[in-house]
Amino acid sequence: MKKTIITVIGKDTVGIIAKVCTYLADTNINILDISQTIVQDYFNMMMIVDMNNASKTFGEVQTELDKLGEEIGVAIKCQHEDIFNKMHRI
Amino acid sequence: MINMFEVNETNKMIEQENLDVRTITLGISLLDCADSDLKEVNRKIYEKITTLAKDLVATGEKIEHKYGIPIVNKRISVTPIAIVGSAACKCPEDYVTIAETLDKAAKEVGVNFIGGYSALVSKGMTTYDEYLIRSIPMALAKTERVCSSINLGSTKTGLNMDAVRLMGEIVKETAECTKENDSLGCAKLVVFCNAPDDNPFMAGAFHGVTEADAIINVGVSGPGVVKTALEKVRGESFEVLCETIKKTAFKITRVGQLVAQEASKAMGIPFGIIDLSLAPTPAVGDSVADILKEIGLEHPGAPGTTAALALLNDQVKKGGVMASSYVGGLSGAFIPVSEDQGMIDAVVAGALTIEKLEAMTCVCSVGLDMIAIPGSTSAATISGMIADEMAIGMINQKTTAVRVIPVIGKDVGETVEFGGLLGYAPVMPVNRFSCEAFVGREGRIPAPIHSFKN
Numbered sequence: 001m002k003k004t005i006i007t008v009i010g011k012d013t014v015g016i017i018a019k020v021c022t023y024l025a026d027t028n029i030n031i032l033d034i035s036q037t038i039v040q041d042y043f044n045m046m047m048i049v050d051m052n053n054a055s056k057t058f059g060e061v062q063t064e065l066d067k068l069g070e071e072i073g074v075a076i077k078c079q080h081e082d083i084f085n086k087m088h089r090i
Numbered sequence: 091m092i093n094m095f096e097v098n099e100t101n102k103m104i105e106q107e108n109l110d111v112r113t114i115t116l117g118i119s120l121l122d123c124a125d126s127d128l129k130e131v132n133r134k135i136y137e138k139i140t141t142l143a144k145d146l147v148a149t150g151e152k153i154e155h156k157y158g159i160p161i162v163n164k165r166i167s168v169t170p171i172a173i174v175g176s177a178a179c180k181c182p183e184d185y186v187t188i189a190e191t192l193d194k195a196a197k198e199v200g201v202n203f204i205g206g207y208s209a210l211v212s213k214g215m216t217t218y219d220e221y222l223i224r225s226i227p228m229a230l231a232k233t234e235r236v237c238s239s240i241n242l243g244s245t246k247t248g249l250n251m252d253a254v255r256l257m258g259e260i261v262k263e264t265a266e267c268t269k270e271n272d273s274l275g276c277a278k279l280v281v282f283c284n285a286p287d288d289n290p291f292m293a294g295a296f297h298g299v300t301e302a303d304a305i306i307n308v309g310v311s312g313p314g315v316v317k318t319a320l321e322k323v324r325g326e327s328f329e330v331l332c333e334t335i336k337k338t339a340f341k342i343t344r345v346g347q348l349v350a351q352e353a354s355k356a357m358g359i360p361f362g363i364i365d366l367s368l369a370p371t372p373a374v375g376d377s378v379a380d381i382l383k384e385i386g387l388e389h390p391g392a393p394g395t396t397a398a399l400a401l402l403n404d405q406v407k408k409g410g411v412m413a414s415s416y417v418g419g420l421s422g423a424f425i426p427v428s429e430d431q432g433m434i435d436a437v438v439a440g441a442l443t444i445e446k447l448e449a450m451t452c453v454c455s456v457g458l459d460m461i462a463i464p465g466s467t468s469a470a471t472i473s474g475m476i477a478d479e480m481a482i483g484m485i486n487q488k489t490t491a492v493r494v495i496p497v498i499g500k501d502v503g504e505t506v507e508f509g510g511l512l513g514y515a516p517v518m519p520v521n522r523f524s525c526e527a528f529v530g531r532e533g534r535i536p537a538p539i540h541s542f543k544n
Contacts, residue, residue, distance in 0.1 A: 005092065005097055007097055007098075007101060033091065035093070035094045037094070044094070044098070046093075046094040046097050046098075048091065048092070058155075058156065059155060062155060077101065077158055078158075079156070079157055079158040080156045080157050081092060082157065082348055083100060083157040083158065083159060083345060083348060084092045084096055084097055084100055085092060086344040086345065086347065086348045087096075087100055087341045087344050087345060088092065088096045088099075088100075088341075090412075
């Protein structure tokens with residue numbers, strides 16, 4: 001199973017996780033792992049998700065998450081996990 | 091499993107330190123396009139390129155989105171045109187029609203450069219090689235995206251000094267033909283010694299005759315990433331310095347390897363090589379000169395520069411070869427002047443001269459690259475500069491190249507603007523003493539003694 005990494009970075013505010021998770025649930029994307037911290041007032045979250053049964057294509061999810069990020073005021077990135085695996089694992 | 095620290099490190103490299111894949115270059119063999127009828131050659135070339143490369147740009151963009159990594163250029167390299175057109179071209183003008191076809195095909199598939207308007211004349215020139223070479227000024231003036239390269243020598247064959255002399259004149263003529271645009275044509279023309287068959291970087295990319303029908307080569311980059319990594323080890327020993335460069339080069343190259351494999355799979359074209367090069371751009375923070383400064387030089391050009399560059403180049407290779415099974419092309423650190431803000435600053439500050447750049451080319455991967463010189467520089471002097479650089483390559487068994495721009499109508503102290511990735515450059519002074527009698531000699535310089543290994 002190939003996984004996707006979603007990162008959310010931006011100014012902390014109420015309901016960031018709720019909004020992102022609602023979108024993922026609506027799109028039938030399964031969250032496998034979440035880690036989140038606040039660094040100097042900045043919200044920093046990484047999710048590992050499984051998009052194999054998603055109701056939308058990778059490109060659509062990317063565009064919509066981008067739009068959602070703009071509404072909340074954070075930057076949301078959606079990347080295939082391989083770029084991280086390749087770079088950090090031999 | 092991947093953790094947040096690693097994800098953030100990668101994304102910081104991409105967003106803040108200009109990590110990117112510099113180019114996916116699709117090499118296409120045009121050997122099967124040869125014909126005795128020029129029209130037929132042009133038709134076959136156009137058809138083959140537009141068929142094989144039609145998905146290149148779209149595939150590149152798809153990979154960019156999937157991994158969130160920019161792929162700056164999608165390009166094409168083709169078989170040296172001197173060979174492809176040999177049966178059909180009866181004069182330099184005939185070759186120009188092929189250049190125009192290449193330009194048209196490049197525009198059709200949406201690539202920004204197409205390389206391979208080339209001739210390989212390291213030992214001797216055939217009539218058709220000479221036709222192609224003589225057509226270069228007109229071809230580069232009439233086209234936008236075509237890049238030209240000529241191999242003038244190799245460690246095995248020695249230097250073809252007749253071709254070196256001719257290329258001095260051609261560089262000058264190309265500058266004249268494109269003088270309205272600050273002699274931009276010369277930025278698309280490079281001469282080599284020991285030219286690699288699989289180089290994905292322009293202007294020197296061509297698809298060697300030893301290559302398969304089509305192949306994907308990828309050039310990675312990321313001087314900003316190396317620079318940022320070195321900021322954390324200021325004042326540390328050489329061991330720590332080298333270790334840091336190696337680890338960073340490994341990470342950068344792995345991304346290139348991933349992109350290359352993806353592109354190869356998506357297009358159904360075999361993967362060739364990764365070119366592990368630190369290629370700068372004029373963007374702030376994307377500079378090889380800044381790495382040299384971080385290593386401990388006030389400006390590139392200061393005493394110690396050649397040693398620092400040698401160390402950098404070697405560590406980039408050592409880290410990179412671990413990350414990819416097939417490494418090739420030029421692989422190392424590029425030191426163009428106009429494409430690197432730190433190099434431009436060094437020239438303006440008076441720290442960097444052409445002579446020091448020449449010394450640096452003994453240990454880096456390319457050569458005298460993107461250097462603007464006065465338009466009044468004679469063809470013989472340019473040939474002399476080329477001969478020096480080729481000799482360094484021949485004796486040291488490495489690739490060297492020259493891409494100088496004699497800017498017509500401009501002199502030392504003035505600046506030339508090329509725009510985009512090509513950047514801008516201050517016109518640099520050239521040694522004013524003559525080498526005319528030297529380059530005027532006919533024939534070739536024999537291969538060095540250490541080339542006889544059989």
